[in-house]
Amino acid sequence: MTRLVFWAIDYRVLVIWFATLIVAVMTVPGFASTITLGLALDRAASMGLIAVGLTVLLAAGQIDLSSGAVFAVSGIVAVVLQPNIGIWPAAGVGMLAGLVAGAINGFVVVGLGVNSLVATLATLLAYRAIGHWITQSQPMSGMDIMLALAISQVHWGMLTLRAALFLVLILLLHLWLTYTVAGRNLIALGSSPETARTSGLRPGRMIILAFMGAGLLAGGAGVLQSLSVNTGSPVFGTDLTLLALTAVVVGGTRLEGGRATALGTLGGVLTLVTLTTGMEFASVPAYVQEVVTGMILLTLIVLDRFARPQGAMT
Amino acid sequence: MSVAPLSPPRHSTRSMLATAGSLALPLAVVAVLLLGVSTSSNFLTVSNLLNVLTSMSIIGVIVVAMTFVLITGGLADLSVPATVGMGAILTLALQPMLGTVGAFSAGVLAAGGAGLLNGVLVGYARINAIIVTLATGTVILGVAQWVVGGVIVYGADPTSGNLLKGRVGGVPTIVLIFASVVILGHLLLSHTVWGRWSRATGDSLSAATAAAVPVKLVSAGAFVLTGIAGGISGGLLALTLQNARPGIGQGYEFSAITAVVVGGVSILGGQGSVLRAVGGLIFIQLLTNVMTLTGVRTPVQGLALGLLIIAAVALDLAVRKRGGA
Numbered sequence: 001m002t003r004l005v006f007w008a009i010d011y012r013v014l015v016i017w018f019a020t021l022i023v024a025v026m027t028v029p030g031f032a033s034t035i036t037l038g039l040a041l042d043r044a045a046s047m048g049l050i051a052v053g054l055t056v057l058l059a060a061g062q063i064d065l066s067s068g069a070v071f072a073v074s075g076i077v078a079v080v081l082q083p084n085i086g087i088w089p090a091a092g093v094g095m096l097a098g099l100v101a102g103a104i105n106g107f108v109v110v111g112l113g114v115n116s117l118v119a120t121l122a123t124l125l126a127y128r129a130i131g132h133w134i135t136q137s138q139p140m141s142g143m144d145i146m147l148a149l150a151i152s153q154v155h156w157g158m159l160t161l162r163a164a165l166f167l168v169l170i171l172l173l174h175l176w177l178t179y180t181v182a183g184r185n186l187i188a189l190g191s192s193p194e195t196a197r198t199s200g201l202r203p204g205r206m207i208i209l210a211f212m213g214a215g216l217l218a219g220g221a222g223v224l225q226s227l228s229v230n231t232g233s234p235v236f237g238t239d240l241t242l243l244a245l246t247a248v249v250v251g252g253t254r255l256e257g258g259r260a261t262a263l264g265t266l267g268g269v270l271t272l273v274t275l276t277t278g279m280e281f282a283s284v285p286a287y288v289q290e291v292v293t294g295m296i297l298l299t300l301i302v303l304d305r306f307a308r309p310q311g312a313m314t
Numbered sequence: 315m316s317v318a319p320l321s322p323p324r325h326s327t328r329s330m331l332a333t334a335g336s337l338a339l340p341l342a343v344v345a346v347l348l349l350g351v352s353t354s355s356n357f358l359t360v361s362n363l364l365n366v367l368t369s370m371s372i373i374g375v376i377v378v379a380m381t382f383v384l385i386t387g388g389l390a391d392l393s394v395p396a397t398v399g400m401g402a403i404l405t406l407a408l409q410p411m412l413g414t415v416g417a418f419s420a421g422v423l424a425a426g427g428a429g430l431l432n433g434v435l436v437g438y439a440r441i442n443a444i445i446v447t448l449a450t451g452t453v454i455l456g457v458a459q460w461v462v463g464g465v466i467v468y469g470a471d472p473t474s475g476n477l478l479k480g481r482v483g484g485v486p487t488i489v490l491i492f493a494s495v496v497i498l499g500h501l502l503l504s505h506t507v508w509g510r511w512s513r514a515t516g517d518s519l520s521a522a523t524a525a526a527v528p529v530k531l532v533s534a535g536a537f538v539l540t541g542i543a544g545g546i547s548g549g550l551l552a553l554t555l556q557n558a559r560p561g562i563g564q565g566y567e568f569s570a571i572t573a574v575v576v577g578g579v580s581i582l583g584g585q586g587s588v589l590r591a592v593g594g595l596i597f598i599q600l601l602t603n604v605m606t607l608t609g610v611r612t613p614v615q616g617l618a619l620g621l622l623i624i625a626a627v628a629l630d631l632a633v634r635k636r637g638g639a
Contacts, residue, residue, distance in 0.1 A: 112628040
């Protein structure tokens with residue numbers, strides 16, 4: 001019995017996700033269908049792509065609050081440049097914008113030594129401002145509405161392009177964090193920056209690369225979002241950063257660095273999406289959804305704190 | 315940093331640099347005042363300056379409390395929009411039953427209770443403040459909306475806002491409330507044991523623990539303060555506007571952190587004062603006002619603000635490093 005409880009605590013994300021799924025399937029008619037699954041996975045994709053980047057950053061002991069703004073700016077760039085240079089080059093430049101935004105974050109954190117929480121709060125304001133500047137605060141339309149349909153196409157009955165991309169990246173991240181030297185170095189850096197430095201790692205370079213990766217992912221997610229709705233808007237992605245951050249932490253990655261799990265992040269993202277989709281299908285009022293989601297998050301966070309006393313000695 | 319002079323000269327350089335550092339903010343405020351006077355004839359008028367003061371008062375209450383969170387090393391309280399929303403919604407919703415003062419107090423008390431929840435989770439359970447306040451923020455705002463059935467609440471008694479819009483000796487009441495919060499906050503942080511404990515906790519948790527400072531109590535207390543401040547701010551906002559939307563406090567958490575950080579309070583804790591944080595707020599508000607008066611578009615203002623935060627923090631770090639602190 002005790003062993004079962006410990007097992008449940010260790011795999012708490014899985015347990016909560018299954019519990020949510022079961023409740024949703026039992027209470028919402030028609031919830032258990034591939035259409036619902038496809039819809040939920042597509043919704044999960046934007047948050048998930050950002051969560052992948054955040055998992056890497058958190059592992060290194062950093063945070064990025066600006067990814068929602070990068071998401072918006074990259075999408076805007078990809079839409080606004082379409083008439084000038086064509087759809088695909090514009091999408092490329094949009095992703096490049098994300099990469100550059102990430103590099104700027106990395107420079108401010110590593111080069112100027114500003115704490116990443118403050119640094120990315122500042123760049124969040126700046127990137128949002130740039131988004132409003134380019135678009136004059138109006139949503140911008142793209143050229144090809146058919147492309148939007150093609151991108152939102154559901155393959156194999158359940159996967160859209162971005163959902164597939166998210167799942168592949170999560171798997172790659174898992175392999176990278178678990179089996180490669182670079183991935184383990186990153187976690188070593190997050191758990192003890194001083195030791196990592198003295199044992200010959202180059203923390204500055206690693207952190208800048210992590211920020212660039214997070215920027216590229218946020219940018220890519222933004223471009224896909226803008227192409228799939230054929231619109232670029234400066235207010236896209238406002239809640240995304242905090243949602244993705246929540247998913248990552250709920251999955252078991254520590255905000256203080258040194259512990260990261262890609263599969264946990266996948267679990268966190270799926271839990272959040274199942275919760276919101278299920279409650280929306282059941283027509284639960286938005287504010288009740290917030291209370292339920294918040295309570296589940298709090299439970300997971302508190303469990304995380306007390307489940308592993310050995311990891312808690314910070 | 316490579317040069318390591320003997321301790322006596324380093325000491326004097328250090329104090330000189332520290333003086334330069336502490337003068338930077340007042341100088342920046344003077345500079346933005348001069349900029350305002352030289353670029354806009356409307357800037358140095360009583361009505362404009364009173365407008366600036368009034369608009370900063372409501373966020374200012376939160377800035378004072380957020381200073382304590384940063385100084386104790388609590389990073390930030392991201393549940394501020396929720397406590398502001400709770401204060402605002404309860405103040406107007408309970409007004410018909412409890413009267414204005416009673417409803418306002420109930421809102422502040424509820425928001426303070428939410429702050430206590432944050433405080434227990436951050437201070438006593440020692441869970442990262444960012445994720446705690448993110449999660450509690452969702453719950454708090456949801457509960458506040460649930461209580462009133464998820465609608466926008468309108469004021470039942472429009473005259474209740476008049477008291478706040480009124481003036482005492484030419485100064486708007488709301489500014490006087492802000493001023494008294496600043497004075498109380500300053501006294502608490504700079505002239506009491508509680509303030510000394512707060513700085514010690516943020517400076518070094520282990521050293522403070524060893525010195526028998528009640529670190530858990532002090533860390534938790536900072537979040538109770540932001541909760542109460544959020545409630546006050548929300549209540550004042552609702553009485554002024556005579557309506558309370560759930561999203562009424564959106565962005566307040568980041569604005570408050572910005573002011574505190576620009577005021578030179580380190581996000582790593584241990585250093586700073588309420589007056590410096592308020593100085594940061596004054597600087598930002600004046601700068602925004604000058605930009606608006608001279609026709610600078612809002613997006614450009616946002617960009618300027620972002621750059622300003624980075625510059626302020628980077629400069630602060632550089633000064634401290636050079637000073638050997």
